[in-house]
Amino acid sequence: MEEKEISKAVIKRLPRYYRYLGELLESGVERISSNELSTKMKVTASQIRQDLNNFGGFGQQGYGYNVKHLYTEIGKILGLDQNHNVIIIGAGNLGQAIANYGAFEKRGFIINGIFDVNPRLQGVTVRGIEIRMIDELEQFIKENNVQIAALTIPKSKAAEMADLLIEYGVKAIWNFAHTDLNLPEEVLVENVHLSESLMRLSYNITRYEKEHFKD
Amino acid sequence: MEEKEISKAVIKRLPRYYRYLGELLESGVERISSNELSTKMKVTASQIRQDLNNFGGFGQQGYGYNVKHLYTEIGKILGLDQNHNVIIIGAGNLGQAIANYGAFEKRGFIINGIFDVNPRLQGVTVRGIEIRMIDELEQFIKENNVQIAALTIPKSKAAEMADLLIEYGVKAIWNFAHTDLNLPEEVLVENVHLSESLMRLSYNITRYEKEHFKD
DNA sequence: TAGATTGTTAATCGATTAACAATC
DNA sequence: TAGATTGTTAATCGATTAACAATC
Known part of the structure; x- marks a missing residue:
C-alpha cells in the first residue's frame, strides 16, 4: 500500500x-x-x-x-487517540506553564516527569509532579517509555541536552530553546521559537507604521 | 514609490x-x-x-x-532598532515566563506592565514589574503608549479581552490563548498555539510508528 | 426525482530552485 | 585581469482555487 x-x-x-x-x-x-x-x-x-x-x-x-x-x-x-509520555526539561516558568496546562493531558499528553539542574528544586512538585535531577534522567526515560521531551532550558545548554535525551531513547523533542537542534534525521523536532514570533509581529508593526505615517 | x-x-x-x-x-x-x-x-x-x-x-x-x-x-x-512597549495580560506561569525572559528587552521589547484579574497578585512584582489589576488597563495603555499586548489568559476570556485592548489603543496582539481572535483587519495578531504545535509532533510520531512497525 | 454537496480533476497562482550575465 | 559571488531572470515545482461530474 x-x-x-x-x-x-x-x-x-x-x-x-x-x-x-x-x-x-x-x-x-x-x-x-x-x-x-x-x-x-x-x-x-x-x-x-x-x-x-x-x-x-x-x-x-x-x-x-x-x-x-x-x-x-x-x-x-493526529494520534490523539493514544497516550504519549512527556517529560519537561527545565522547571522554570515556561516548563511549569506547560506542566500546569491541564488541556494537554486531555489530549493524551501525559506529563510524568520534570527535570532541572537546580538542586534547590529537587523534590518540589508542580501539579503533583515531582521535580527530579538530571542524574535520574536516563533511568526515568527508559522505565517510563518517554516519547516526547519538552526542552525549556537556555539555548547554551540545549544542544547538549538534546543529544543526551535522544541517546536515552526519547523519540521527539518539543524545542523551546532559541536555537536549532542538529539531530539525526529520524528524531522529530517541533520548534517553538517565541522570539521569532515576536519579531514577525514587530516587522508588521514597523511596516504598518511606515505605510500610514510615511513622511 | x-x-x-x-x-x-x-x-x-x-x-x-x-x-x-x-x-x-x-x-x-x-x-x-x-x-x-x-x-x-x-x-x-x-x-x-x-x-x-x-x-x-x-x-x-x-x-x-x-x-x-x-x-x-x-x-x-524587523523593527528591532526601535523600542516597543509591551504589556502582558495574565500573570500566570506563561505570562511570568515572558516577563522573565531578558532577551526580549535586548531586542527592544520593553515589558512595562503585567495585568491580572486575581486580586491576590496585586502589587506583586515579577522582574521588578508590578502586577496591576484590569481596572488600571485603559489609563496605563494610553499613558505608556503600549503597542503590543501578550495575551496569556484562558481562551474563554481571550476574545473579550482582545476587544478591550484594541479599544484602549493597543496595535498588536501576541496571542497565546488557544483560540482565534476576530479583530478588525488593521489589528496585527501573531498566534502562538502551543497545543497545535504539540499535535503536529504527535502526528509525526504516529506516522513514524505506522511506517516502521506496521503489522 | 430535485437539490445539495462531496470528491476529484483541471487551471491558476505563488514560491522555490536553477542558471547565468553583471560586476566587484 | 581572473575568480568569485551576487542580483535577477527563467524554469520548475508545489500548493491553492475553481469547476464540475458523481452521488447521496
Whole structure:
C-alpha cells in the first residue's frame, strides 16, 4: 500500500480543523458542509475538501460532514487517540506553564516527569509532579517509555541536552530553546521559537507604521 | 514609490537569518557568502539571495555579505532598532515566563506592565514589574503608549479581552490563548498555539510508528 | 426525482530552485 | 585581469482555487 506523502501545509492546518470541530461538537452541531466551515474558519471550502481527502472520504454528497465522526477521525490522524509520555526539561516558568496546562493531558499528553539542574528544586512538585535531577534522567526515560521531551532550558545548554535525551531513547523533542537542534534525521523536532514570533509581529508593526505615517 | 508586497514565507524566514547572523557576528565572522550560509542554515543559497533581494542589494559580487552590515539591516527591517512597549495580560506561569525572559528587552521589547484579574497578585512584582489589576488597563495603555499586548489568559476570556485592548489603543496582539481572535483587519495578531504545535509532533510520531512497525 | 454537496480533476497562482550575465 | 559571488531572470515545482461530474 503506497502511502502518498502528505504535505506539511496540510498537516499544519489539521489541528485547527480539530479545534473548530471540537467547538462545533460542544455547541451541539451535528453536521457541517465544507462551505459553512469555510466561512467560520476563513479558508476556502475547496481547501477544506482537498485537505480532508488526503486522508479519506469523510463526507457524504448532499449532506456534508458529520461533526462527531470527522472530529474523531482527525483526532486519530493526529494520534490523539493514544497516550504519549512527556517529560519537561527545565522547571522554570515556561516548563511549569506547560506542566500546569491541564488541556494537554486531555489530549493524551501525559506529563510524568520534570527535570532541572537546580538542586534547590529537587523534590518540589508542580501539579503533583515531582521535580527530579538530571542524574535520574536516563533511568526515568527508559522505565517510563518517554516519547516526547519538552526542552525549556537556555539555548547554551540545549544542544547538549538534546543529544543526551535522544541517546536515552526519547523519540521527539518539543524545542523551546532559541536555537536549532542538529539531530539525526529520524528524531522529530517541533520548534517553538517565541522570539521569532515576536519579531514577525514587530516587522508588521514597523511596516504598518511606515505605510500610514510615511513622511 | 511602489512597495512590492513581501510574501509571508519570506518574513517568516527573516528572524532565522537574523539569529544566524547574530551568532556569526559573535564568533567574529566578518563576511559570508550565500553558499556558506546555505550550508549552515540548511536552505538553498538561491533562496537566501532571493529573500535578501526583496529588501535591497546587501551583498557584493565576488565578496558575499558583510555579516555586521547584514545583521544591522535585517534588524532594521524587523523593527528591532526601535523600542516597543509591551504589556502582558495574565500573570500566570506563561505570562511570568515572558516577563522573565531578558532577551526580549535586548531586542527592544520593553515589558512595562503585567495585568491580572486575581486580586491576590496585586502589587506583586515579577522582574521588578508590578502586577496591576484590569481596572488600571485603559489609563496605563494610553499613558505608556503600549503597542503590543501578550495575551496569556484562558481562551474563554481571550476574545473579550482582545476587544478591550484594541479599544484602549493597543496595535498588536501576541496571542497565546488557544483560540482565534476576530479583530478588525488593521489589528496585527501573531498566534502562538502551543497545543497545535504539540499535535503536529504527535502526528509525526504516529506516522513514524505506522511506517516502521506496521503489522 | 430535485437539490445539495462531496470528491476529484483541471487551471491558476505563488514560491522555490536553477542558471547565468553583471560586476566587484 | 581572473575568480568569485551576487542580483535577477527563467524554469520548475508545489500548493491553492475553481469547476464540475458523481452521488447521496
